[in-house]
Amino acid sequence: MPFETWLLYLFTCCGIAVVPGPNALLVLTHGALHGSRRTLFTITGGVLGFAIVLTLCALGLGALIQASAAWFTALKVVGGLYLIWLGFGLWRSAPVSLEIAGTTSLRRWSLFRQGLVSAISNPKALLLFTAFIPPFLDPHRSLIAQTITIALTYAAVEFVVEYMVASAAHRVRPWLARTGRRFNKVCGGFFVLFGLVLPTHG
Numbered sequence: 001m002p003f004e005t006w007l008l009y010l011f012t013c014c015g016i017a018v019v020p021g022p023n024a025l026l027v028l029t030h031g032a033l034h035g036s037r038r039t040l041f042t043i044t045g046g047v048l049g050f051a052i053v054l055t056l057c058a059l060g061l062g063a064l065i066q067a068s069a070a071w072f073t074a075l076k077v078v079g080g081l082y083l084i085w086l087g088f089g090l091w092r093s094a095p096v097s098l099e100i101a102g103t104t105s106l107r108r109w110s111l112f113r114q115g116l117v118s119a120i121s122n123p124k125a126l127l128l129f130t131a132f133i134p135p136f137l138d139p140h141r142s143l144i145a146q147t148i149t150i151a152l153t154y155a156a157v158e159f160v161v162e163y164m165v166a167s168a169a170h171r172v173r174p175w176l177a178r179t180g181r182r183f184n185k186v187c188g189g190f191f192v193l194f195g196l197v198l199p200t201h202g
Contacts, residue, residue: 001138001149009136013154017161022083022194023050023118024165029090029187030111031166038111039166043159045112049119051155057129058137058147080195082121086114087191093184 001009023046030039119125137146 001136001141001146005136005138006149006153009150010153010157012136013157014161017154017158022122022191023115024162025187025190025194026086026114026118027162027166028169030114031169032183034111036163036167036169038108040163041108041111042115043162043166045115045117046119046162047115047155047159049116050125050158051151053120053122053125054129054133054154055147055151057126058133058150059143078121080197082117083191083195085195086118087188087193087195089188090184090191091188093188 027039027042027046030042133150136150137143
């Protein structure tokens with residue numbers, strides 16, 4: 001990929017990464033509840049999920065799934081149900097505490113899994129990546145090398161943006177300690193809303 005093309009792709013990635021979506025909301029919530037360091041597991045899972053989806057799209061799977069209405073509908077329903085499940089879980093969770101409990105391997109895996117599944121099960125990411133990747137691909141160059149460049153560049157941009165979101169969210173923990181469950185209910189409600197709209201939109 002020529003440097004000029006990569007630079008344009010980099011700017012495009014920055015624009016996409018700062019647009020709010022389910023993963024950004026998940027990182028914002030986890031950053032406020034668990035701190036930016038623990039939320040690195042959520043971020044890593046989400047970035048890996050986006051990298052997988054982006055790679056599959058670059059290799060042509062995105063176009064294949066778009067051509068099949070049944071597969072795309074199933075993907076939208078699965079993604080919506082998962083977001084609703086996350087929303088209800090957050091709605092019922094206890095209010096944030098200012099004391100940071102010890103991090104266990106299970107909790108780390110849980111955070112990583114939530115970020116990963118949220119990214120992979122989001123059909124909007126599939127459509128977005130399928131739509132914006134082709135202009136940056138050169139048919140006369142190695143598809144594998146270009147795919148690696150595309151995936152790594154977006155992963156790096158997404159990681160930086162999400163970590164900034166998590167760090168900013170953690171600073172409002174004292175306010176969250178005063179608001180109790182209201183924060184959990186509001187964020188949980190947004191997840192449920194995302195999950196309800198996702199299967200019926202587009």
